[in-house]
Amino acid sequence: MKKALTIAGSDSCGGAGIQADLKTFSANGVYGMSVITAVTAQNTQGVFAVQDIDEKIIKAQIDAVFTDIKVDAVKIGMVSRISTIEAISEKIRQYNPENLVLDPVMISKSGYSLLKPESKTALINRLIPLSSIITPNIPEAEEILNEVNNENIKIETVSEMEEAAKEIYKLGCKSVLLKGGHIKGEAVDVLFDGENIFHYSTERINTKNTHGTGCTLSSAITANLALGFEIKDAVKRAKEYITTAIKHSLDIGHGVGPTNHFYMLYKAGGILND
Numbered sequence: 001m002k003k004a005l006t007i008a009g010s011d012s013c014g015g016a017g018i019q020a021d022l023k024t025f026s027a028n029g030v031y032g033m034s035v036i037t038a039v040t041a042q043n044t045q046g047v048f049a050v051q052d053i054d055e056k057i058i059k060a061q062i063d064a065v066f067t068d069i070k071v072d073a074v075k076i077g078m079v080s081r082i083s084t085i086e087a088i089s090e091k092i093r094q095y096n097p098e099n100l101v102l103d104p105v106m107i108s109k110s111g112y113s114l115l116k117p118e119s120k121t122a123l124i125n126r127l128i129p130l131s132s133i134i135t136p137n138i139p140e141a142e143e144i145l146n147e148v149n150n151e152n153i154k155i156e157t158v159s160e161m162e163e164a165a166k167e168i169y170k171l172g173c174k175s176v177l178l179k180g181g182h183i184k185g186e187a188v189d190v191l192f193d194g195e196n197i198f199h200y201s202t203e204r205i206n207t208k209n210t211h212g213t214g215c216t217l218s219s220a221i222t223a224n225l226a227l228g229f230e231i232k233d234a235v236k237r238a239k240e241y242i243t244t245a246i247k248h249s250l251d252i253g254h255g256v257g258p259t260n261h262f263y264m265l266y267k268a269g270g271i272l273n274d
């Protein structure tokens with residue numbers, strides 16, 4: 001069985017972070033492992049508190065996994081503070097996994113800063129160059145480029161997404177998937193692999209329940225890389241997964257409900273007739 005590791009924060013309501021990643025790995029037929037970087041007190045209405053995990057414990061979790069088990073792909077999500085980024089970067093360089101997906105989580109849909117503002121440069125300099133693919137949403141791509149170029153660019157069209165993906169690629173990663181969840185019209189994601197641009201486009205689903213969409217997409221890419229798919233096919237399969245997960249998203253809680261991983265599992269097992 002292929003095995004994937006998520007290095008990310010815990011979301012107590014189960015819609016994003018580690019919990020979304022492990023559900024996604026399972027639903028994609030991949031064995032999931034986790035290194036917890038932070039614990040958030042979070043629900044569908046907001047993030048209320050964050051406890052960062054000591055970097056010694058983060059490193060010890062990574063060592064425990066890599067010294068025992070072959071890891072086919074790694075995803076990095078919420079990293080919060082500089083010392084966390086430094087610890088992860090050191091261990092990733094030590095163990096050098098074949099596939100590394102970086103979801104540069106910055107601000108939750110509810111508006112909470114999951115990456116401390118002073119950590120942006122460390123994320124850019126220490127994690128992006130190690131990544132097989134980085135998956136920013138539009139506000140994250142703007143933050144990264146504005147931090148690097150000291151500008152105030154806005155990304156509003158698909159051609160601006162293409163330009164931004166090419167600019168982010170120059171920061172040293174092997175490919176960039178710029179997610180279009182935040183622009184108007186179709187949900188178009190743009191992949192640049194250093195040579196070609198690919199578009200992954202679906203209708204925009206009319207739902208408020210999109211908590212954890214970014215985590216779900218990046219962990220589905222990770223699972224598909226672990227299964228041996230090349231980047232553009234891993235992204236294609238992950239896009240199909242997230243689209244189904246949003247189409248059947250769950251009206252749980254009083255705010256922004258989570259994506260649905262159980263739909264795919266039940267459907268695959270023949271329990272759901274649809």
Ligand SMILES: Nc1ncnc2c1ncn2[C@@H]1O[C@H](COP(=O)(O)OP(=O)(O)O)[C@@H](O)[C@H]1O
Nearest residue numbers: 137179180181182187188203204205213214217
């Ligand atoms: N309403 C929607 N309908 C269809 N796809 C969507 C919708 N919202 C987001 N997506 C897709 O979900 C994935 C995650 O994108 P996005 O929401 O931009 O990430 P994040 O959660 O990091 O902000 C992308 O593939 C995006 O195109």
Ligand SMILES: Cc1ncc(COP(=O)(O)OP(=O)(O)O)c(N)n1
Nearest residue numbers: 009016017108109211212213214215
């Ligand atoms: C612990 C944790 N990690 C990441 C996120 C952000 O997840 P995302 O998929 O971008 O979903 P939204 O927060 O935008 O709904 C998170 N909220 N918590």
